[in-house]
Amino acid sequence: MSAGAVPGTAEAEPAPRVPSPWPARLRATWMALIVPLTLLAFWHFAVKWGWMQLIPSPYDVGEYMIDFAVGGIWDDAFSATLHIHLLASMSRVYGGFALAAIVAVPLGILIGRNEMVRALLDPFLQLMRPVPVTAWLPLSMILFGLGARSAFFLVFLGAFYPILLNTIFGVRSVEKRLFEAASMLGCSETAQFFKVVLPASLPSIFTGLRLGLGLAWFVIVVGEMTGVPQGLGAVIMDGRTLSRTELVICGMIVIGVAGFISDRIVVMVMNRLLRWSPSHHG
Amino acid sequence: MAELPILDVRGVGKIYELNGQKIEALRGADLVVRKGELVCLIGASGCGKSTLLRIVAGFEKPTSGQALMWDKPITGPAPDRGMVFQDYGLFPWLTVRQNIGFGPSSRGLPKAEVRDTVERFVTMVGLTRFADAYPHQLSGGMKQRVAIARVLANDAEMVLMDEPFGALDAMTRERLQDELLEIWQRTKLTVLFVTHSIEEAIFLADRVVVMEPGPGRIASEHRIDLPRPRDVASPEFNEVRREMSARLHSHHARKAA
Ligand SMILES: Nc1ncnc2c1ncn2[C@@H]1O[C@H](COP(=O)(O)OP(=O)(O)OP(=O)(O)O)[C@@H](O)[C@H]1O
Numbered sequence: 001m002s003a004g005a006v007p008g009t010a011e012a013e014p015a016p017r018v019p020s021p022w023p024a025r026l027r028a029t030w031m032a033l034i035v036p037l038t039l040l041a042f043w044h045f046a047v048k049w050g051w052m053q054l055i056p057s058p059y060d061v062g063e064y065m066i067d068f069a070v071g072g073i074w075d076d077a078f079s080a081t082l083h084i085h086l087l088a089s090m091s092r093v094y095g096g097f098a099l100a101a102i103v104a105v106p107l108g109i110l111i112g113r114n115e116m117v118r119a120l121l122d123p124f125l126q127l128m129r130p131v132p133v134t135a136w137l138p139l140s141m142i143l144f145g146l147g148a149r150s151a152f153f154l155v156f157l158g159a160f161y162p163i164l165l166n167t168i169f170g171v172r173s174v175e176k177r178l179f180e181a182a183s184m185l186g187c188s189e190t191a192q193f194f195k196v197v198l199p200a201s202l203p204s205i206f207t208g209l210r211l212g213l214g215l216a217w218f219v220i221v222v223g224e225m226t227g228v229p230q231g232l233g234a235v236i237m238d239g240r241t242l243s244r245t246e247l248v249i250c251g252m253i254v255i256g257v258a259g260f261i262s263d264r265i266v267v268m269v270m271n272r273l274l275r276w277s278p279s280h281h282g
Numbered sequence: 283m284a285e286l287p288i289l290d291v292r293g294v295g296k297i298y299e300l301n302g303q304k305i306e307a308l309r310g311a312d313l314v315v316r317k318g319e320l321v322c323l324i325g326a327s328g329c330g331k332s333t334l335l336r337i338v339a340g341f342e343k344p345t346s347g348q349a350l351m352w353d354k355p356i357t358g359p360a361p362d363r364g365m366v367f368q369d370y371g372l373f374p375w376l377t378v379r380q381n382i383g384f385g386p387s388s389r390g391l392p393k394a395e396v397r398d399t400v401e402r403f404v405t406m407v408g409l410t411r412f413a414d415a416y417p418h419q420l421s422g423g424m425k426q427r428v429a430i431a432r433v434l435a436n437d438a439e440m441v442l443m444d445e446p447f448g449a450l451d452a453m454t455r456e457r458l459q460d461e462l463l464e465i466w467q468r469t470k471l472t473v474l475f476v477t478h479s480i481e482e483a484i485f486l487a488d489r490v491v492v493m494e495p496g497p498g499r500i501a502s503e504h505r506i507d508l509p510r511p512r513d514v515a516s517p518e519f520n521e522v523r524r525e526m527s528a529r530l531h532s533h534h535a536r537k538a539a
């Protein structure tokens with residue numbers, strides 16, 4: 001074939017990505033439900049036949065969840081308060097996460113790109129890293145007092161490291177070849193920051209954001225056990241103190257669902273922005 | 283007065299330092315390339331072909347001697363010398379169109395002009411149907427077409443190719459060789475082409491430069507006077523191939539002795 005002839009006559013087309021047909025989706029949903037439904041059934045019968053005395057039945061928990069969400073069954077201090085606690089926790093999770101991302105992404109890029117900043121900050125940050133977030137709890141209570149600010153700080157700290165480390169990794173592992181290609185095409189070194197470094201490290205940055213957000217939901221419970229009146233962590237602690245196991249389980253379920261949904265959102269944004277990456281389309 | 287060559291490599295040497303050890307990759311290389319020539323570099327692995335090409339591209343600085351383009355020392359990479367890498371070096375986050383437009387838009391050309399240039403070169407390399415595909419959706423041959431279009435769209439005067447078809451299957455390789463020759467004849471490009479294949483060198487080149495390892499240096503030059511289009515199955519072609527083969531193997535024999 002000579003150049004300029006009929007385009008791509010004999011070349012294979014890229015595999016077309018047909019959206020999965022309904023039966024396949026339905027099947028996937030069923031497969032995903034088998035294990036949880038089995039566990040639920042086990043839980044149900046274990047309570048019914050008295051193998052587990054102190055645990056409420058799934059039905060009780062479900063009933064309590066309805067009351068927790070909209071009220072009208074028990075009408076106690078926790079009735080129809082779900083949205084308040086959820087909003088309180090969400091604002092801390094997303095606030096702390098956003099702050100962590102705003103600090104960690106630029107800092108990671110700087111550490112990854114600049115020798116001097118790396119020499120200055122990397123040893124310190126690596127030294128602080130092994131200290132678990134939970135170990136910061138007492139100190140953060142002293143620094144920020146009992147309450148929301150302390151929880152916010154812990155969430156920030158929990159999300160900070162995964163974002164920072166993955167950003168550094170992404171920036172440092174940009175293929176050298178791509179810088180060569182950019183410079184022989186006339187792209188200046190400053191312009192390469194936006195045209196090469198940033199897009200090339202985006203997959204790693206997203207991995208960090210995803211891990212960071214997961215950890216933020218993880219840390220929030222610990223953070224809210226420090227005497228905040230509202231929040232899902234507080235609900236779980238109160239449930240324990242009051243021996244209201246239904247409440248404890250409800251809190252756990254809400255955290256699980258909220259964390260799952262926020263992870264799905266990040267994954268959706270990621271798949272959209274990283275369409276070009278063979279390991280991210282979906 | 284002799285015409286000014288586009289490329290003049292004068293006594294270029296390159297010593298790499300690797301873990302405190304010095305590796306002499308290239309010694310005293312002299313090479314003159316005239317505008318519009320297609321020159322192939324051939325030689326055993328490790329004889330400094332890539333090193334020489336990367337010095338001309340401006341990615342490496344010579345330890346001794348100098349490389350001149352239009353009589354001016356080469357100081358770094360620039361759009362007038364486009365490189366085509368064996369591993370393509372495409373930007374995975376850009377589509378075919380955007381990859382081809384990378385150079386022109388980086389140089390700040392007006393949007394409309396960039397768009398026209400991109401369309402012209404997408405068509406030239408026959409990728410219209412894949413213009414909006416990402417590199418991972420392309421075959422190796424298509425990726426290499428994008429890489430070639432990318433440097434052509436950027437007005438490169440000299441194209442440096444380091445075993446560009448080395449990773450492709452035989453049929454795709456032959457097709458791309460034909461396409462390269464067609465583009466080269468039409469555009470009066472200057473091409474410096476590294477290959478491991480004697481046949482490829484003789485099929486493409488005006489001149490074949492044979493290099494030798496230990497330390498890497500230029501051993502001999504051979505003008506290929508076969509008329510184009512060349513037929514690799516013809517007796518004349520085979521004659522030249524046999525000579526070149528003997529020549530290359532005598533280098534090896536001498537080295538082994
Ligand atoms: N960045 C580098 N650092 C240290 N040594 C290097 C570097 N690049 C090349 N060399 C050495 O220089 C010598 C010549 O390498 P070069 O890549 O130019 O050879 P080549 O002719 O292109 O080989 P091949 O045909 O295998 O591609 C080799 O001994 C190689 O190990």
Ligand SMILES: [Mg+2]
Pocket residue numbers: 331332333444
């Ligand atoms: Mg090489």
